[in-house]
Amino acid sequence: MKVTLRPSSGIPVVVSRKDQEFYARRANAVDDVQICLGVDLFEVIAELADLDLDSETGAAEATALAVEAQRQLAGIAGIGPDGGA
Numbered sequence: 001m002k003v004t005l006r007p008s009s010g011i012p013v014v015v016s017r018k019d020q021e022f023y024a025r026r027a028n029a030v031d032d033v034q035i036c037l038g039v040d041l042f043e044v045i046a047e048l049a050d051l052d053l054d055s056e057t058g059a060a061e062a063t064a065l066a067v068e069a070q071r072q073l074a075g076i077a078g079i080g081p082d083g084g085a
Contacts, residue, residue, distance in 0.1 A: 003072045005065045007049040015041070015069040022069070024048055042066035 002016040004027060012027035024044045025033045034044045046053050046062035053059045 001073065003069050005045065005049070005069055007045070007051060007061060007065060009050045011049045013045055013048045013065070015045070015073065017070075017073040022073075038066075038070055041069065045069070 002014050005013045005015060007013065013024055014027050015022055015024045017023070020037060022036055022038060022041050022044075023033050024036070024041065026048050034048070036044045042059075042062045042065070043053065045051070045065050046058065049062070049065070051058040051062045053062060
């Protein structure tokens with residue numbers, strides 16, 4: 001399953017999960033996937049969505065989007081946010 005995030009930049013980001021790895025890409029870039037662990041997901045989302053991590057609002061938005069993606073994907077997969085059942 002996948003989740004589409006809609007950041008304030010207007011650039012949709014698609015995130016999916018397999019085991020402990022997250023796969024993220026811009027919605028219009030099917031072949032340009034970045035793979036990361038959950039701890040780094042906010043940075044990948046910020047890069048893909050053109051959010052500025054040096055600004056308080058950009059960093060907060062990227063973090064919130066990463067948490068939301070992890071929460072939704074954990075619910076879809078029926079697993080806890082730490083990866084356990």
